[in-house]
Amino acid sequence: MTDAAAPAAQSWKVTLPCTRAEAEAIDGDIAAFAVMDSPPVLMTSEADEEQGLWRLDAYFEGRPSPAAIKLLKTLVPSAAGVKPLVEALPDEDWVTMSQQGLEPVTAGRFHVRNIAADPELPGHVNLLIEAGRAFGTGQHETTAGCLAMLDRMRRVGMHFRNVADIGTGTGLLAFAALNLWSRARAIASDIDPVAVEISADNARANGIGLGDGPGRLALVTAAGGNHPALAGRAPYDLLIANILAGPLIELAPSLCALVEDGGTIVLAGLLDTQADAVIAAYRAQGMRLAERADRGDWPTLRLRKRPSIGWKRPRRINPAARGEAPGFGSI
Known part of the structure; x- marks a missing residue:
């Protein structure tokens, strides 16, 4: 997330064709972008079922840099010679747009749905976190x-x-x-x-x-x-x-x-x-x-x-640190 004091950045989307194998390998994983302050949201979908064509959409907060686009292209080698479609998005809720159609996730006893219409999973703690x-x-x-x-x-x-x-x-x-x-x-x-x-x-x-x-x-x-x-x-x-x-x-x-x-x-x-x-x-x-x-x-x-360390006696890694980290939020 961005610092709440900063104005909202224009959202952008980068689209590239990909193969089904590449899409399944990505599977929403943003490991390659984790070092970025605002990693993109990656989504894959089947663009043409009859022809077996797939696509990768990457949603960025702010216009993506050439380096970010180059890194994105490494995820889909089949698109090496293709010029990516780079477009500014209208002032809409782009995270919601990018998350539509996500499959429910089951982890341990928890089953997390992103769409209210999805059925609950019996025998689990069902939580609804809509996009x-x-x-x-x-x-x-x-x-x-x-x-x-x-x-x-x-x-x-x-x-x-x-x-x-x-x-x-x-x-x-x-x-x-x-x-x-x-x-x-x-x-x-x-x-x-x-x-x-x-x-x-x-x-x-x-x-x-x-x-x-x-x-x-x-x-x-x-x-x-x-x-x-x-x-x-x-x-x-x-x-x-x-x-x-x-x-x-x-x-x-x-x-x-x-x-x-x-x-x-x-x-x-x-x-x-x-x-x-x-x-x-x-x-x-x-x-x-x-x-x-x-x-x-x-x-x-x-x-x-460890019991030997009192909870009120931290040792700062950086003496100038204030116990704040502006610009972070949950992944």
Whole structure:
């Protein structure tokens, strides 16, 4: 997500033909673009069923650079000699447009639908996160990885009473935590006030009560872990952050400061090539890696806070850091 203080950028779409094999290999994965501040949303579709023609659409916030288009073309080698169609989009909800028709996602006990008309899956916790202006619908591997990790934690008997979801996007991971630990108090934050509004709407659609008490979800617009609403409810025994590697590293001191001794942090949004740097940043704050689960190029990390490190005594990686990471939100 972009910094909420910045004006909305013009949205652009880049279209390239591709083969069915290339489309299936992409499958919505944006690993190649993860280092970008605002990665594009990639969608593949069958352009002509009779002729077996497929296409790749990439939705960008802002006009894509030549380097971004060149990187996009590496995903579809069959289009090497084709000039991509690059077009500015009208002032519409382009994330919603790009997410129409997404298939439901099942991760652990959770089944996430993006369209209300899709049937629920019996025997699962069914959540509805309709395509909207914020990310975190469950389609991305990092979000699905977090859902699977939370489910596994509950299955092995872990219990939590005070939960924070940092960079919540659509509220999905906070909803999942409250479904698993129904008497917990939970708070979800995002730098983007639109994401917070959407999370509130999604909470109501999924029967999640809003408020401060047990089994309820509080929502706040916040750029990092030092916001009074987050600090005032600390220490947390479970903190979830599904954002990008850079903000995860920058926020390590402030996030770890919010977690109690023995508490758990679940991190995602990073590539496997970035995992060592993220783990090192959290180890410097007294965390230890308890579990790692990879879905393709995207790992989900579960860390525990060593009892010897008090929750109010973080060590900053950058002495000038303020505990904020402008411009991030849930993947």
